[in-house]
Amino acid sequence: MNKKTILLTGATGFLGSHLLEALIKEEYTVVVLKRSSSNNWRIKNLEGRYISYDIDLYPIEKAFQDQKVDCVIHTACNYGRNGESIWQVVDSNLMFGLRILDFCLKFDVNTFINTDTLLQKHINVYSLSKKQFVEWLEKKSDKIKVVNLRLEHMYGPNDDTTKFVPWIISQFQQGVEEIKLTEGEQERDFIYIDDVVSAYLTVLNKDSKLQMFNEFDVGSGQLNTVKSFLEELKDRYQTNFGKIETKLAFGSIPYREGEMMKVEVNIKKLLNLGWSPMINLEQGITNIIKQEK
Template sequence: MTILLTGATGFLGSHLLHRLLELKYEVVILKRSTSNIWRIDSVLSKVKSYDIDKVAIEKPFEDQKIDAVIHTVTNYGRNNSSISNIVDTNLMFSLKLLETATFFNTDTFFNTDTFFNTDTLLYKYLNHYSLSKKQFVEWLKYFSDRIKVVNLKLEHMYGPKDDNTKFVTWITNQMLQNVESVDLTEGIQKRDFIYIDDVVDVYLLMLEKSKIFQAFSEFDVGTGDQIELKEFILKIYKEISKIKPISTKLNFGAKAYREGEFMEIEEDVKPLFDLGWKPKISIEDGIKLIIKEAIQ
């Protein structure tokens, strides 16, 4: 099977790429000529790569038969991205990719819809991101009579090699650097934190099961266990304190909740569990792994 992977230089995409290659999939990736390849430089020679800012999006489909597209590229609104840039990536580019895959008779299009509501550093872009993603899902449904679509709605994934702007990485680094204090909300909002390896396992399972899916399928991807943000942060603090002295003061309640803050997440992981998947990495083990990677 030949897979076209977008977002291969990003957090999720890079972890997916490494695992797909381990399993001997043929992988074609789309990136930009300016993309930072530090996450995948060790395996770049093993894939066929196209710089999408230099070649037409049809080129990889013309050069080889693409059996499935795994679409992970996302613009959250970092680096002062304009609304038009967010929409251009999350909707217009995605729609062009979907349209092209359909034209070339690709069998399955796996779409990624990530949840990052804990990420206070990006909150002002949440509505722009969410709207662009919701609009693309409507197009996925529209095209699903011509190409099989699987939409994966990811809960709060975390793990090694994530961006420093992501909440889990950021708060971990604040404590590892032993900053004087960190202002936080009260922290009783609940989130479903899922380790990156477990997320990758979901994609691999979806590839294996793709033939049984209907025209449009959608899955919530999470552990099914929600934890208060305060408890999650304190678990990180506890693990760091086992390794090095830490005196960072965590000022829970110093910041107000955002307007419209979700205190719990609505998710239904039963359809995913029914396919035979279950998370393997506990929160405690996941935290140990991200700390280990951060101090190396």
């Protein structure tokens, strides 16, 4: 049986690049939307194995005209961490997604797999814009099958250094005297990137068994405090690189306004589809430390 043609957004990012590699390995035909200015370092080893369209040089519609797209996997997003305006974050997280959705409807794409967050919508502009897009997806799910994956805190190799875990590691590498942190009692579900990717592949493979609108929480099923995670990270870093003097200064800064102290993650629906996480916290942290080494 012929494999599906997948249109992937955000392929040069952390999640997207890991997904691209996995989809190619599974022999899907992958169509990538990116900008000509995108930094392709994460997917350079995959050149020639996917179809690419630079959306600043060609209309997005051309990708749908040239290829019979069966499914869109939408991972592109803007976290708003680099001083972007509200408009820029909303344009990336809401308006760009709506443009893709419009073409899905026009060209009879069967399934839209969306990347959402478990953060509540009131936390920041990023979470609000992501939740607004999900509302549009649900509204249009009478015309296209929607799978909304709500991700918890994913981590792994090749992540952006502005993200929490790689930023902490960069501070260790630079030998900073201390890292100012909250008390670290927030409970989070840290999930390794390979397990996140396998969740996407699972819903893709089980597409025919899904309803028109589906939501799945994606996590390991285990909650850990931020403090315990960082202490484990520091211990394993020192095991591989020798003792470091950097102090984890817990309690030196206040929690942000509206901080979620405990995230609610229910992975039962994914487990029922046949998916299960394979990388525990200790192994995941070991993997990223080994990459640094």
